[in-house]
Amino acid sequence: MRESVKINRENWNLWAQSWSERYGREEQIQAILQNPSGVWDPAIWKMIQSALPSMEGKRICIPSSGDNHAAFAFASMGAQVTSCDISVCQLENARRIAQRHGWSITFVEADTMELAGVPSDTYDLVFTSNGVHVWIEDLPAMYRSIARVMKPGGAYIAYEIHPFQRPFDERTEGACLRVIKPYDATGPFVDDGVKFHWRLEDILNAMACAGLQLTCLREIPARVDDEEPFWQPANQNNENDHAGSREEIEKMYDWRHNPLAALPQFLGVQAQKPLAP
Numbered sequence: 001m002r003e004s005v006k007i008n009r010e011n012w013n014l015w016a017q018s019w020s021e022r023y024g025r026e027e028q029i030q031a032i033l034q035n036p037s038g039v040w041d042p043a044i045w046k047m048i049q050s051a052l053p054s055m056e057g058k059r060i061c062i063p064s065s066g067d068n069h070a071a072f073a074f075a076s077m078g079a080q081v082t083s084c085d086i087s088v089c090q091l092e093n094a095r096r097i098a099q100r101h102g103w104s105i106t107f108v109e110a111d112t113m114e115l116a117g118v119p120s121d122t123y124d125l126v127f128t129s130n131g132v133h134v135w136i137e138d139l140p141a142m143y144r145s146i147a148r149v150m151k152p153g154g155a156y157i158a159y160e161i162h163p164f165q166r167p168f169d170e171r172t173e174g175a176c177l178r179v180i181k182p183y184d185a186t187g188p189f190v191d192d193g194v195k196f197h198w199r200l201e202d203i204l205n206a207m208a209c210a211g212l213q214l215t216c217l218r219e220i221p222a223r224v225d226d227e228e229p230f231w232q233p234a235n236q237n238n239e240n241d242h243a244g245s246r247e248e249i250e251k252m253y254d255w256r257h258n259p260l261a262a263l264p265q266f267l268g269v270q271a272q273k274p275l276a277p
């Protein structure tokens with residue numbers, strides 16, 4: 001196992017409890033049950049609908065599944081879901097929620113760069129949510145694995161932080177952008193784990209080399225009504241503190257006040273595994 005994966009796995013096992021207290025609360029799970037498509041940005045939901053007009057019986061694999069909100073939403077809509085993560089503690093917390101709700105989700109402890117134990121040519125959809133690429137040391141290996149498990153003709157959809165946000169300090173003062181690193185400084189960055197800031201070309205070329213064909217690319221603005229604001233008003237950048245008046249938060253989405261809002265915040269990518277010749 002790669003050293004970066006060992007370190008990140010250990011950290012994620014330690015963080016799983018607080019992650020579950022933050023994202024595994026019963027009221028959040030009930031909200032998913034009432035409105036499963038609400039877990040995705042509308043642009044991503046459109047991609048999902050175009051790939052899978054009906055979920056019933058469709059096979060969906062979710063590598064680096066984290067909080068598993070996507071897994072719960074897909075399962076509640078009738079899909080057969082395989083949820084993969086390197087953290088057994090993250091998987092265990094999600095398994096408990098799935099059992100409570102009677103969702104038959106298969107949980108697999110697997111590194112997204114290998115997806116060992118996940119069958120080949122099987123999935124109608126592979127979906128990765130935001131905060132996945134940053135932990136991945138070898139993007140070509142990740143996309144070779146994703147392409148392997150997809151059915152011929154199957155779809156891959158990713159929702160991810162837009163790489164253009166990476167070079168800037170997220171605390172903008174006096175409506176000025178402050179550059180903290182060049183765009184092509186991709187890491188590894190070692191602080192709380194081993195992280196990578198991949199560029200658009202790194203992600204798209206890794207997909208292309210794995211034989212996936214791009215069908216749609218969306219550059220998506222954050223929405224002020226997202227469950228967690230993308231930006232915090234000044235002095236409130238503490239991740240445990242989402243306070244700030246509605247007016248202060250709305251100002252953060254105006255590029256005249258916060259220049260980072262002039263850049264896309266999220267990326268949506270849809271690709272297809274070609275049908276066998």
Ligand SMILES: C[S@@+](CC[C@H](N)C(=O)[O-])C[C@H]1O[C@@H](n2cnc3c(N)ncnc32)[C@H](O)[C@@H]1O
Nearest residue numbers: 012064066067085086087111112129130131135
């Ligand atoms: C920030 S979460 C993002 C996932 C999901 N979008 C979410 O919001 O919860 C990152 C997850 O990726 C997992 N992870 C990190 N590196 C991984 C790897 N190489 N293979 C599989 N999972 C990995 C972590 O254990 C964690 O559960």
